[in-house]
Amino acid sequence: MSGPRRDVDEELRARLRAAAGEHRPDRARILARVERGMAAGNRGPARARLPGRLRVAGATAAVAGILVAGGYTVASAVRDDAPARPPVAAPPGPRESESREPGSREPGSRESGSRESGPVWSSGAVDPHSNEFWAQSNVTLGTSTPLSALTVELRVAQTGSVTSTGAWRSLPEDDFAFTLDERDGFLVYRWTLRQGRTVPAGEWMFAGQYNHRRGGRDAGGDRYSAAATAASGPLTVRGGFTPGG
Incomplete structure (x- = not known):
């Protein structure tokens, strides 16, 4: 993967990680940031300007499309920096030989x-x-x-x-x-x-x-x-x- 698409993927992953680290994530604000990033990378004379709600919806669909095409999910993008948790195993029960005198x-x-x-x-x-x-x-x-x-x-x-x-x-x-x-x-x-x-x-x-x-x-x-x-x-x-x- 190279060029503008790679840059967009890397920026999206960076923004998603930053958003996940906030105490109370604001979904609308995250989408707005993504939308601004996409708009900055795709401006041109042929691109039509869409009204507010349609822009948000379009940005959401674009995010989903890019992540699926690149083989990512929101969970995987955020999880990379999270420390792994060791599995918790239940303690073994007493052996039969220990249950009798x-x-x-x-x-x-x-x-x-x-x-x-x-x-x-x-x-x-x-x-x-x-x-x-x-x-x-x-x-x-x-x-x-x-x-x-x-x-x-x-x-x-x-x-x-x-x-x-x-x-x-x-x-x-x-x-x-x-x-x-x-x-x-x-x-x-x-x-x-x-x-x-x-x-x-x-x-x-x-x-x-x-x-x-x-x-x-x-x-x-x-x-x-x-x-x-x-x-x-x-x-x-x-x-x-x-x-x-």
Whole structure:
């Protein structure tokens, strides 16, 4: 685009931007300015003078025609200088795993290979995030009734360079006394519920972590046991470990 038409387009865009920046735009005044600009660029002996209202209407039509022909709209002409606004996104809702108490499971569900004793059930598994140098053994204990006493023991066989790197449980730390021993060829993790504390109904995890000799470790010799007391009396569950993965 070149010549008078380009000059008119640039002047129109400049005037539209200036008008949009005013606090209270006056449509009639804007059109009058456009009309004066067009008249200045198109004066000649053959151009007829039109009365007031027809001049305004003609200027409006001319503006629309020029903008359409040049591929512009009023909005685009003004928007070029306006700062872009970042999109507003709604915050994500809580994941399903966050909507339940940590360590809990849907009522009535069981893992394959679980052991049961009345209202208490359990299972043991090597954590799937274990690797060729390090592993975690998980004891999952579930109960459909509160427990007034509980002792969980995890025995990790000494298969070569097995050394503890930590332990945790999904129940409150202050509710349990914890000991770690090495005896009879096992690394022994033990959690004992303190007197006066209670394990609520739900499903909970007790985990022991350890380094081991490089390579895949065989957990076939590992064992766990849990002794509990419910309103119905003493309960005991025990078992081995399934591979992680």
